[in-house]
Amino acid sequence: MSETERRGSTKDRFIEKVFAFLTRSLYREVDVYAPVPIPSGSPQLNVANHFGGVSDALLLLGVLPDRPGIVARDVIWNVPVVGRLMNWIGAIPVHKPEDHNSPTSNDEMFASCYGALDNAGNILIFPEGVTRNEPSIATVKTGAARIAIGARAHGVAGIQIVPLGIHYEDKAALRSRVFINVGVPLDLDELIAEQTPAATEVTASNRAAVDALTDDIDVALRRAAPDFKDWSEAGRLATGASIALRGQLDDPASEVPFGLRNRLANTLADLPDKQRAKICASVQDYQSDLDAIGTTDAVLHAHLRTGGFLRTLVWQLIIGICLLPFVAVGIAVNVIPFLLVKAVGRLRVAPSMHSTIKPVVAALAFGITWGIVIWRAIAAFGWAAGGVAFILLPVYLAAVVLFVERFTLMLRAYRRWRAPGDPQTFSEQIAERRTAVVEAVLGS
Template sequence: MIYRALTWLLTLIARAFFRQVEVVGLENVPTDGPVIFAGNHPNSLLDPVLIINTCGRRVSFAAKNTLFKSRLLKLVLDGLGAVPLARRDDNPGAAKLDNDAAFTAMYTRLGEGGAIGIFPEGLSHDASQLAALKTGAARLALGARARIGEPVKIIPCGLTFIHPARFRSRVLVQYGPAIEVSEAWAEKQTADEKAAVKELTGAIERGMRALTVNAPDWETVRALDAVRRLYQPLDIEIEDRVELARRFNAHYGDVKEDPRVVEVMGRVRDYQEDLDVLGVTDREIARGLDGNAVARKLAAYLSLFLFWVPLAIPGLPIHAPAILFAKFAGRHLTPRKDVIATTKVLTGFLVVYTSYVVVAAILAWRFGWLSALLAFVILPISGYASLQVYDRFKLVKRGSGALVRRLRFQHELEHLRERRDGLTGDIIRTVNALKPKDLVLLFPRDDDAKSDATPAEAIPG
């Protein structure tokens, strides 16, 4: 009962913070039996929230024991069935970490056919690639297999945040093919346990890398993301976008010294710098920035904005300050980049729901309980409307900027469009020439292809 109530609440929070949560690979998740979810850890407490909300299983996560020192967090973690785990990073002076009780609890839950969640990287981080994996997930799977005498399945998970710290952004949650720890792994464990743990950890890492974007640094990620945008067709799904980014980053190291790649990457960087100078995006250039089309779409967004405003007004004194304070907290009260989103979520949630309770209490005191109950109905509806207003305001602002730039920089934008077409063709030719022979292209393109965009809607939808 408590678990269901908390997961329902976490679902509401996730839907409020993220504009889109796309889930891929649910067919890989068993509906029953012992399962270990092993995911990357780029966004602190939001990572387990997303897996809990999307995997379709009741999951107990292993969590660092320092989180249980907070009374509020301990209440939530206990309600979610989290297992406190001591980590070397939190106990640098300890000769030996005592996690026997934690592993016993996780073995028990797996033995009951339950699911355990674990982040093999250990710490949440904002690096551009996976950190070295700890061996805990492999040891847990092998130990559980030995104790319960039946196969344990490990499901690699990939969390890709389009803008990790941004309110109303998008996230892709992927579940990869299961790694089944069965009799064959038990035999390897019997022969050489250390080698078996190392091999299984490697298998988990390969599964996670297949679902995540990994690059040596963020500059490379940004440059290759520009290449990806120039190469891809318009309006592809988020999972295809992430898969293209993963492929470009995975294969770039093998070809980065090739003169053709060096030349194209230099031109892409110059093109991106010119976009930044004018304050335009590649998407706007690709779509042609047709003035009439921009004006039509801007009018549509403005009408939707005006539709939602009256519904948002009743809760505006609560929701507007909550959003602003959450942004302030994320920017100024956060020690690390990877916890900015978590800080925003916790701050916004506490401010909004505390305000709801205070308003309801005042109304109950002044006008009776019926008024308080009515407030608990109206305020959440107004909160939803506020999210719609926020989203449409950003689109109206973006569209207004696009229209102004279309009028102000007409000749520069036309020149950038020509450069983009040339770059797109050269990138396609380079990809076709240098791709691994056994790689099946996600979007096969002819060598003479140019941008397939038409001068239509320049505002991202």
């Protein structure tokens, strides 16, 4: 059966509907952006970043117009039921020496890929070879290039290599949002013609040709997928993109579309270090002001436009006053655990040791203290009082943390506003900081 006939079979249509249903069920929104149409009717090798493990394949099976055959590590077939599922959807196993502690051959895998690409076929590979926890692309391996060049050498003409960037809002959360950025396809025949002398035989064993194509795939994938220095930079560039785009919306108080934001953030990630640092610094300054008054850019932007900034500050003051009784009780109950955690923070140990010790000390200190309070409440007033104490103790702690954080941020903002030689009001300062973010983003 040809690839075209397979894609039109009842089984194939059923598989596509199953994965489309799963995708719609698991994710609140899946936005696909393709500046040019995804190729159809020609052999297609899809290359995607690998941030979400199995979720990556599930998503792409649910949104690509033609269901691809997935190239996956053969160890997956060892999982009960999963192996049968992989066979059912037409996945192609790849053998890695590290999975078998011995040399392995992928001749069968390459042959399967060549066959799948023949007759306008369609396959999917994750060329990094591993699932990434960092917001950046790992070193792209040569497997995708070897498959494409090998298939061409075996007579498959017109192969298109399509980079797919998967951007998760939160890859661990259900009903979150996903943006799939489809990059500009690479025409393999054109690349070979440009990079290789006409008389040269180009096969999968031609190291120079494989390395050159791998470099092309690496560049294309980094343009389509998230590729940030670290999570801090990723968050700040995404925030800066949202702030800059909000002024272009019909309703600036509404949420900036997830895909639009990530496309701009991805573009910002390609800027030189100095420009990225400028954007991140301006976002951090503006965000500290937003945190100080407990609001968001969407709300503040609307209030700055309508003159409601003073109402925002007054409302935050009212909230602070209402919290005071809870704060007083929270401090009285939790003063000893607070001091213990503070003392641990002063220990001269490595940051990794702090990250281990502090949560343990905090859990023990607060747990023991709360246990004593609940026990005393039960002894004095009965089980009902113990239940009330059990519910209220976390509320008192949250009130203290919220109040202290907000008070510290507002005090910092007040000192900056009252700095000598600065005649601006705080509302003018925060509006200026927002403008600085927009200019840093759009001026880059």
